[in-house]
Amino acid sequence: MRISGDELERARAATEHLLEELGVEAYLFQVEPRDGYWEVDVECAVRQGWQRIVLRVGRERLLASWKQGEVRDALLAEWGSELEDCRKEGGR
Template sequence: MTISTLELARARDTVRGLLDELRLEAYLFEVEPREGSWEIRVECGSGGEWQAVALEVTPDDLRASSEPGRERDSMLAAWQQALGGCAQGNEA
């Protein structure tokens, strides 16, 4: 599977936007292309405690969530639940 630099940069921008929208206190992330889906590894902290979470997303779903709409809202809700205590009260 060949991923262009532009496609990876767009994916990282989309992930950053989603994580910023969740208003995480502190986070680091990486986008790792995999066969069929991508793994988003997030390390986030709140109140001095850190957790690591791996989120799986298809490239199509990630592209669809780059713009406001139902797909983005759905992804935000799922990520807020997965990131637990790191999310600071954003109602997706």
């Protein structure tokens, strides 16, 4: 499956927006297209140093999270539990 540069950039922007909205304090991430989904590799600061978490999300779902409240809210809930140790005080 071919991914355009524009689509990859939109996926990166959506991911960054979600991480910021979750209140992840310090992080590095990359988004890689896979067969029908995006693999989001997040390294984030935790109390003991750094932690690496790999998240998988449907291709269209990640892109839709930028505009659709229900999709965004669902991803925030899912990712929020996975990234709990990375979140600063007051994150969603």
